[in-house]
Amino acid sequence: MKQPAIQIPDGLNEVLLHACCAPCSSAIVEWLLQHDIQPTIFYFNPNIYPWDEYCIRKEESKRHASSLGIRWIDGDYDHADWQCRVVGLEDEPERGARCMQCFNYRLLETARQAETLGLEWFATTLASSRWKSIEQINEAGFYAEKQFSGVHFWAQNWRKGGLADRRNQLLKEYNFYNQQYCGCEYSMRK
Numbered sequence: 001m002k003q004p005a006i007q008i009p010d011g012l013n014e015v016l017l018h019a020c021c022a023p024c025s026s027a028i029v030e031w032l033l034q035h036d037i038q039p040t041i042f043y044f045n046p047n048i049y050p051w052d053e054y055c056i057r058k059e060e061s062k063r064h065a066s067s068l069g070i071r072w073i074d075g076d077y078d079h080a081d082w083q084c085r086v087v088g089l090e091d092e093p094e095r096g097a098r099c100m101q102c103f104n105y106r107l108l109e110t111a112r113q114a115e116t117l118g119l120e121w122f123a124t125t126l127a128s129s130r131w132k133s134i135e136q137i138n139e140a141g142f143y144a145e146k147q148f149s150g151v152h153f154w155a156q157n158w159r160k161g162g163l164a165d166r167r168n169q170l171l172k173e174y175n176f177y178n179q180q181y182c183g184c185e186y187s188m189r190k
C-alpha cells in the first residue's frame with residue numbers, strides 16, 4: 001500500500017513548530033490543524049539580518065498565528081551570538097557548512113524550548129524550502145533531540161503532499177511579505 005506523503009508519528013497530537021517565516025509556516029500549520037495536531041509556533045531566527053528585516057518577518061509570523069488563534073512564542077534575537085557561531089564560514093555557499101551551523105543553533109534552541117514547555121515533539125518549517133538541504137536539517141534535528149530528555153524531532157519533508165503549491169496560494173491569500181533572500185547577510189549578497 002502506498003505510504004502517505006506526510007506521516008504522523010504514533011501519539012503525536014501536539015508539536016512545537018520552529019517557524020522560519022510566515023509563508024513557509026502557512027501550509028504546514030493548515031495541514032496540522034486539518035489533522036487534529038495542535039501547533040505552537042516558536043519564532044527563533046537570530047540569523048536574520050538586518051534588524052528591520054527581522055522585525056518584518058517576525059511580525060508576519062505573529063500575524064499569521066494570531067489570525068488562527070495559535071500560541072506563538074518569541075525566541076531571543078542575538079545576531080552577534082549567531083555570527084560567532086559561523087565565524088570562518090562566511091564565504092560558504094548555501095547548503096554548506098555555515099547553513100549546517102545555522103540549523104544546529106536554531107534547532108537546539110527549539111528542542112530546549114520543547115523540553116521547557118513539556119512538549120514531546122518538535123519540527124521545523126525550514127524543511128519546506130527547496131533551497132535547503134533536507135539532510136542537513138534532519139541531521140541538526142536529530143542532534144538537537146539527543147541533547148534534551150523527552151523530546152523528539154519530527155523529521156518531515158514538508159514540500160510533499162501538495163504543501164509547496166498550497167504555500168504559494170496562502171502567500172497570496174494572506175498577502176504575506178515575501179523575502180528575497182534566506183536571512184543572513186551572507187545570503188543577502190548572493
Ligand code: SF4
Pocket residue numbers: 047048094095098099100102103182183184185186187
Ligand atoms: S544562508 Fe540561510 S540557512 Fe544558511 S547560514 Fe544564512 S540564514 Fe542560515
